[in-house]
Amino acid sequence: MVAKREFTIAHSPDADDAFMFYALATGKIESDLLEFRHVLKDIQTLNQDARAGRYDMTAISYHAYPYVSDRYVLTAAGSSVGDGYGPIVVARPGLAPGSLAGSRVAVPGLMTTAYLALKLYEPHIEPVVYDFDAILEAVAGGEVDAGVVIHEGQLTFADTGLRSVADLGEWWQRTQGLPLPLGCNCILRDLPVEVQAEARKKLSETIRYSLDHRGEALEYALQFSRGLETGLADRFVGMYVNGFTTEMAPSVLAAGQRLLDMGHSAGLIPRSVQLEYI
Numbered sequence: 146m147v148a149k150r151e152f153t154i155a156h157s158p159d160a161d162d163a164f165m166f167y168a169l170a171t172g173k174i175e176s177d178l179l180e181f182r183h184v185l186k187d188i189q190t191l192n193q194d195a196r197a198g199r200y201d202m203t204a205i206s207y208h209a210y211p212y213v214s215d216r217y218v219l220t221a222a223g224s225s226v227g228d229g230y231g232p233i234v235v236a237r238p239g240l241a242p243g244s245l246a247g248s249r250v251a252v253p254g255l256m257t258t259a260y261l262a263l264k265l266y267e268p269h270i271e272p273v274v275y276d277f278d279a280i281l282e283a284v285a286g287g288e289v290d291a292g293v294v295i296h297e298g299q300l301t302f303a304d305t306g307l308r309s310v311a312d313l314g315e316w317w318q319r320t321q322g323l324p325l326p327l328g329c330n331c332i333l334r335d336l337p338v339e340v341q342a343e344a345r346k347k348l349s350e351t352i353r354y355s356l357d358h359r360g361e362a363l364e365y366a367l368q369f370s371r372g373l374e375t376g377l378a379d380r381f382v383g384m385y386v387n388g389f390t391t392e393m394a395p396s397v398l399a400a401g402q403r404l405l406d407m408g409h410s411a412g413l414i415p416r417s418v419q420l421e422y423i
Contacts, residue, residue: 149180152344155194155203156330158185159296160378161225161385162204164366168354169347171365178343187277188295188328189254195331202332202344206254207401208261208408211418216334219393219422222349223330226389226397231314231325232259233299234266235284235307236291242310245270251284251292253277258327259293261408262313268411278371281305295327297373297381323400324389332423345423352391393422 154169156162168174169181184200192209194200198216204223205213234245246269252260254274263270273289280292285305293313294302302309317325330348332341355362363379370378389397401420408414 152179153182153200155184155200157188158369160366160370161382163369164355164362164382165352165386167362167365168351174350192256206258207326208258209256211414214418217331218334220330220345221393221422225328225385227314227325229318232293232295233309234293234311235302236310248290249273251275251280251289259295263293300377326397326401
């Protein structure tokens with residue numbers, strides 16, 4: 146028997162990614178060619194690791210693509226997209242919507258799409274980098290004026306007494322008429338073609354398996370939901386693992402390209418790139 150090639154897949158330890166990779170992580174889907182090894186890290190760390198080409202396949206922010214496009218190409222499957230919703234800017238009562246200019250705003254990393262969308266929404270803010278899961282506490286405690294929440298914080302921020310002053314996904318759709326592409330998966334460009342093809346195939350299969358076996362995949366994902374009750378976890382997973390995730394829709398490609406082009410025009414991204422996917 147020919148030994149399988151080890152293939153590293155890096156993604157975040159969150160309920161939506163856990164749901165997406167359920168079948169691969171639990172052996173429901175296997176490959177005759179590849180032995181998959183999963184690496185779990187937060188998205189900002191994955192963005193940084195991708196610049197060094199550390200993993201065969203990795204989740205990144207769309208904002209990070211210009212910094213890693215020499216090493217990676219996007220995969221058609223695996224995008225997390227906000228369809229009229231997305232990262233939410235929260236603040237204590239008293240900060241009015243539309244009054245973020247001059248504010249110190251906690252962000253989950255300078256290469257995240259949440260940060261890019263925030264700067265396009267309001268250029269005149271002072272970003273302060275926090276771990277994504279420390280942002281609500283930082284805002285509630287008065288360390289910053291506002292914060293951008295991602296992951297399950299989009300559903301739970303009100304529990305801390307904070308309120309929304311902007312939904313960046315809603316703003317993007319209202320002003321651009323497109324969904325907001327947030328995260329994606331990408332694969333090393335220099336891998337053998339047969340390895341790329343097999344990994345891409347298995348990525349599509351694991352996503353479809355979870356959508357077709359929602360109950361068991363959700364039960365697995367609950368251990369990564371950081372205390373969300375089942376109903377909220379199901380809602381959160383449905384927000385970011387859906388029809389947009391199974392294949393690269395033309396609207397997602399157009400939205401991602403517009404996002405990066407606007408970032409470049411605004412001086413937030415150092416070079417212009419063309420999105421590519423396989």
